[in-house]
Amino acid sequence: NAGVTQTPKFQVLKTGQSMTLQCAQDMNHEYMSWYRQDPGMGLRLIHYSVGAGITDQGEVPNGYNVSRSTTEDFPLRLLSAAPSQTSVYFCASSYWAKQSTDTQYFGPGTRLTVL
Amino acid sequence: GNSVTQMEGPVTLSEEAFLTINCTYTATGYPSLFWYVQYPGEGLQLLLKATKADDKGSNKGFEATYRKETTSFHLEKGSVQVSDSAVYFCALSSSGAGSYQLTFGKGTKLSVIP
Numbered sequence: 001n002a003g004v005t006q007t008p009k010f011q012v013l014k015t016g017q018s019m020t021l022q023c024a025q026d027m028n029h030e031y032m033s034w035y036r037q038d039p040g041m042g043l044r045l046i047h048y049s050v051g052a053g054i055t056d057q058g059e060v061p062n063g064y065n066v067s068r069s070t071t072e073d074f075p076l077r078l079l080s081a082a083p084s085q086t087s088v089y090f091c092a093s094s095y096w097a098k099q100s101t102d103t104q105y106f107g108p109g110t111r112l113t114v115l
Numbered sequence: 116g117n118s119v120t121q122m123e124g125p126v127t128l129s130e131e132a133f134l135t136i137n138c139t140y141t142a143t144g145y146p147s148l149f150w151y152v153q154y155p156g157e158g159l160q161l162l163l164k165a166t167k168a169d170d171k172g173s174n175k176g177f178e179a180t181y182r183k184e185t186t187s188f189h190l191e192k193g194s195v196q197v198s199d200s201a202v203y204f205c206a207l208s209s210s211g212a213g214s215y216q217l218t219f220g221k222g223t224k225l226s227v228i229p
Contacts, residue, residue: 004158033217042119042204042219043159058216090158100208100215101147101166106158 001026006091006107013081013114021076021110023091031094032074033104036060036087043090049074081114088112117142121205121220128195128227136190136223138179138205146209148172148181148188149217153202162190162203195227 007022025032033048045058049068063085065077074093078085091107122137140146147166151159163172168183177192188205205220 040221042221043217044219045216048216092159101164102208102215103149103161103164104217106151106160108158 003027004091004093004105004107006089006110008110009108010111011113013078013112015081015083015114017081018077018079019081021078021089021091021112023074023076023107024072025074025091025093025105026072027093027095027105028071029093029095029105030071031096031102031104032068033058033092034064034066034074034076035090035092037090037109038087046076046089078112083114086112086114117146117207117209117218119205119207119218119220121203121223123221123223124202125224125226128225130197130227130229131194132227134190134192134195134199134225136203136205136225138188138190138220140186140188140205140207142186142207142209142218144209146207148179149206149208150177150179150188150190151204151206151219153204153222155201159204195225197227197229200225200227 004025034046035043047066049055089110092104094102094104118141149164150162152162153159163174165172165181171180179190202222202224204222
């Protein structure tokens with residue numbers, strides 16, 4: 001198993017550009033999520049999904065869109081990038097959506113810089 | 116709402132020193148508690164977890180005990196190694212709106228020097 005994969009690893013955007021961060025998992029996990037990591041802030045939840053066709057907002061959803069058309073993929077879209085979105089983005093997944101004891105598996109991250 | 120507070124870093128220790136990273140939480144109900152570790156340039160990975168009061172999670176020489184009476188989940192290791200240098204995150208998981216969500220602390224950076 002490849003686990004959770006993310007592409008690209010690094011990206012530089014100009015203000016106002018759009019892009020999609022890709023996330024895929026091959027573990028047949030029900031739950032997938034996106035976090036951003038900023039210095040001194042820990043990880044904050046952007047959006048999550050409890051299954052194909054079902055998504056919901058996390059703590060910091062503004063400026064981001066998601067969709068979940070398959071169990072495996074959970075892309076994160078930035079419609080109009082802003083410097084405040086400069087961050088490291090992590091995708092994570094876990095087997096069950098309704099089991100608080102479950103472990104989340106993280107991808108290697110995408111480092112995004114918005115100029 | 117839920118929150119996790121962990122000790123501010125960075126923490127610098129000599130090899131074979133004793134490590135404690137404090138973590139306290141605020142949550143409703145009965146959360147599960149986790150320690151995740153992030154090695155340089157990598158994503159987070161689970162270090163250990165505890166799912167009910169008085170449970171002790173352990174892995175790679177690290178331990179943490181779920182203390183409901185003090186709402187704490189402190190991470191300890193008796194003898195750290197250079198390879199333990201990383202950022203450590205305390206987190207809790209609780210149910211909400213039909214699914215669960217992880218709430219993270221801000222992370223503690225540990226540097227171990229030979």
